[in-house]
Amino acid sequence: MEFDYLWLLLLPVFFGLGWLAARIDIRQLLRDSRAVPKAYFEGLNFLLNEQPDRALGALVSVAHHHPDAVELQFALGSLFRKRGELDRAIKLHQSILQRPDLSPDVRSQALQALGEDYQRAGLLDRAEDSYRQLLDNGQATEARMALLNIYQQEREWQKAIDMASQLPDAAHAHQHEVAQFYCELAQRAMSASQWEVAGPYLQSALEVHRKCVRATLLQGDLALMQGQPDAARQAWLRIEQQNPDYLHMVAEKVLRIYQDEGRQDEGLTLLRGLYQRYPSLDLLEPLNLALQQAGKLQDSYELLRDEVRRQPSLLGLDRLLQVQLLVAPPERRADLEQVRNLVHQHADKHNMHSCRHCGFRARQYFWHCPGCAEWESYSALRGQASLP
Ligand SMILES: [Zn+2]
Numbered sequence: 001m002e003f004d005y006l007w008l009l010l011l012p013v014f015f016g017l018g019w020l021a022a023r024i025d026i027r028q029l030l031r032d033s034r035a036v037p038k039a040y041f042e043g044l045n046f047l048l049n050e051q052p053d054r055a056l057g058a059l060v061s062v063a064h065h066h067p068d069a070v071e072l073q074f075a076l077g078s079l080f081r082k083r084g085e086l087d088r089a090i091k092l093h094q095s096i097l098q099r100p101d102l103s104p105d106v107r108s109q110a111l112q113a114l115g116e117d118y119q120r121a122g123l124l125d126r127a128e129d130s131y132r133q134l135l136d137n138g139q140a141t142e143a144r145m146a147l148l149n150i151y152q153q154e155r156e157w158q159k160a161i162d163m164a165s166q167l168p169d170a171a172h173a174h175q176h177e178v179a180q181f182y183c184e185l186a187q188r189a190m191s192a193s194q195w196e197v198a199g200p201y202l203q204s205a206l207e208v209h210r211k212c213v214r215a216t217l218l219q220g221d222l223a224l225m226q227g228q229p230d231a232a233r234q235a236w237l238r239i240e241q242q243n244p245d246y247l248h249m250v251a252e253k254v255l256r257i258y259q260d261e262g263r264q265d266e267g268l269t270l271l272r273g274l275y276q277r278y279p280s281l282d283l284l285e286p287l288n289l290a291l292q293q294a295g296k297l298q299d300s301y302e303l304l305r306d307e308v309r310r311q312p313s314l315l316g317l318d319r320l321l322q323v324q325l326l327v328a329p330p331e332r333r334a335d336l337e338q339v340r341n342l343v344h345q346h347a348d349k350h351n352m353h354s355c356r357h358c359g360f361r362a363r364q365y366f367w368h369c370p371g372c373a374e375w376e377s378y379s380a381l382r383g384q385a386s387l388p
Helices: 002-021 026-035 038-048 053-065 068-081 088-098 104-120 126-132 139-153 159-163 175-191 195-208 213-225 229-237 246-259 266-276 281-293 299-312 316-325 330-350
Strands: none
Touching: 038 126, 053 068, 068 104, 104 126, 104 139, 104 316, 126 139, 139 159, 159 175, 175 195, 175 213, 195 213, 213 229, 213 246, 229 246, 246 266, 246 281, 266 281, 281 299, 281 316, 299 316, 316 330
16 A cells, blocks of 8 residues: 555656657757857857857858858957957948848847947947937837937037937936036137126026035136126135035136235135035135235245145145245245145146046046046046045
């Protein structure tokens, strides 16, 4: 009785094996594995061993003998592109597009790949054509991102704004960039003296991103160009609410308006107040310059001395020695000058803004990094080498 009972327990296992056998045709499996050419595995092996030249040779031979293996063609195309053989990549992807039995998925994949080839080759018009053909497909996020990139390279800001609005999570993901695109449009209009066009662009920039310092800065410039210094000053001072690190960029302009109105002391008091709230060498520089021009050398010296104590830096020391030279008695000046020249040579290397993204350094402040094309990636304050 016990023996029969055990066999009953094994019955489901036999059923399972039968079910598997019905679905897997071992002979078919063997045939399929023989159908994959040996050269394909060789190619893969070379790729895995990081021997791209030999991998390419093997894969080209497989692709030649199996033109229908479309995934293999795409792999080959992307390998060509990575190696900079853009002519070959373009020809290959074009040939896929010319196939008579093209499925919609393969067509999309080929257009995307062709767009990337053209973009890499710097043929932006053709890349745009390829990507645009993908836009009727609702899932074309990759193509939209690529187009956004191309429009920025071509400085087609309105097209870039439209494209960014079609991306998923458009309201938040690209607000910094879109505000910058509006600023670019505003700046272009301002260069052409089209004040009435520039104003609404700056409004749009702030609606998209209310902390866009550049838009507020340009609002001030625009007001001044239109002969409204008071409005300009108010705009520039609004930067305090957005990001006080940028105040040094407008400090000199604000002071000049006070000077033009004959209220220089009021301007200096305002600037001193800002510096006390947001101390930085960058903000101290325009204040110092104004104090020195007004003959208040002792004030300038004391402010710099306190700044160097607060934040010891080579750049600060350089500025301190500079003003010390102005107040020092004549017999000490030669020695001081020697020290100052030495410090200045080293400090000057740190008198730069640097990109947080790629590390590109420049004396000028860029809203759009020339090194990596990121927006607002520059530190507002210049790098300051600390003293030990
Ligand atoms: Zn950069």
